[in-house]
């Protein structure tokens with residue numbers, strides 16, 4: 389379990405990282421928290437000629453206010469995302485996701501930029517970003533562009549990021565809705581077999597402005613707009629659960645893996661909807 | 675492009691258990707291998723080498739991290755504490771005594787990682803046994819069945835290590 393040889397470059401500034409990426413991007417991997425890249429190197433599933441360490445770049449970590457919400461710097465560690473006051477105010481769904489992500493020591497190092505860039509269909513943050521309508525900010529030597537999270541995830545471990553791009557931040561429009569992240573996983577911290585990010589405004593027995601995005605069910609974050617519309621239209625969201633779960637089972641793609649068949653995943657898609665709705669009402673209790 | 679040539683080694687300067695260390699490392703060498711093979715700090719164990727087991731846990735710039743998921747070159751300019759340093763400083767003493775009293779270890783392979791993680795989690799104010807179990811989910815133990823580990827840590831977290 390030793391990585392193949394590679395050249396190591398530490399970028400101390402953003403400009404340095406961008407010029408290294410412009411020159412070597414095709415053959416390089418960016419090293420952020422290393423909590424996914426290092427296992428990939430050890431197993432030789434990734435074999436870059438160069439590793440570009442971005443950990444010492446100033447200004448890439450932390451959360452700042454922007455016009456319509458917050459910008460979460462790519463190097464913000466999972467642990468800090470969970471504790472940040474601006475995240476709690478504008479994108480509480482991220483803080484709800486963190487306890488589900490890996491384990492204590494891994495959350496100390498892993499970064500939101502790494503988790504968003506990897507494109508693991510079982511990861512929590514990409515689904516949160518899609519549900520919350522986040523914009524991913526990509527910088528390259530040619531300039532900066534923004535891509536909606538919904539357009540970013542193309543296939544497992546494949547994103548719209550070009551080899552010369554550095555993800556510098558994810559921008560979250562302020563979202564006052566309640567948030568729930570629920571998942572079925574073998575143990576606390578394990579990757580989900582199926583997970584669900586749900587955003588909604590509970591009011592009485594109703595749920596308004598419902599957004600549902602599944603993860604680990606299929607090959608990318610899977611929105612479930614039909615199920616969301618059924619819940620949002622109901623006078624009593626709980627009474628509409630069976631119908632909404634049926635719609636979700638129909639519209640969400642489910643894959644078979646060694647850990648679960650497509651049928652098990654389909655079952656979980658329905659079951660998790662009930663847990664998410666319960667959590668949304670629970671979160672709204674005074 | 676795949677590199678087949680050996681890559682030039684890199685000189686690093688790092689602080690390990692309070693001492694400044696200058697060393698020459700290969701870019702692909704993990705911090706875990708550096709601590710064990712180059713510095714002889716074999717209290718840091720290597721179980722899985724891909725982030726799953728937690729036996730290689732050290733304190734890196736003030737927070738616990740898996741040393742198999744860090745490169746030795748990343749230690750340049752960083753401060754590292756291993757189980758040897760944490761033991762010498764005495765900051766693990768009550769946890770170690772509780773582990774001894776409750777036989778919370780058998781072979782001891784997982785123990786360094788468990789102790790360093792537990793100390794950090796207790797410092798953060800976690801004391802509820804279920805929360806402690808979750809906080810330790812990233813440290814695998816093949817011997818004890820966890821019950822004694824969680825009990826020992828919960829006692830120290832509750833401030834009653836001798837009960």
Ligand SMILES: Cc1cc2nc3c(=O)[nH]c(=O)nc-3n(C[C@H](O)[C@H](O)[C@H](O)COP(=O)(O)OP(=O)(O)OC[C@H]3O[C@@H](n4cnc5c(N)ncnc54)[C@H](O)[C@@H]3O)c2cc1C
Pocket residue numbers: 417418419420421422423424425426427462488489490491494497498499500501502503505506510511512513549553554555556577578579580724725726
């Ligand atoms: C045992 C274990 C369990 C885990 N469980 C979970 C889990 O349940 N859920 C989950 O979501 N994750 C899980 N993870 C992964 C963890 O959350 C990682 O931290 C995360 O996926 C990647 O973040 P990183 O900062 O460590 O990225 P790295 O490992 O450094 O990088 C990952 C990839 O993203 C690229 N990259 C990193 N940063 C940038 C950037 N700024 N711009 C462009 N590209 C970039 C890298 O080149 C690399 O290809 C687990 C990891 C382990 C070891």
Ligand code: FES
Pocket residue numbers: 719720721722723724725726727728729730731740741742743
């Ligand atoms: S050896 Fe590092 S986590 Fe297993």
Ligand code: FES
Pocket residue numbers: 778779780781782783784785814815816817818
């Ligand atoms: S005591 Fe043997 S692995 Fe934990």
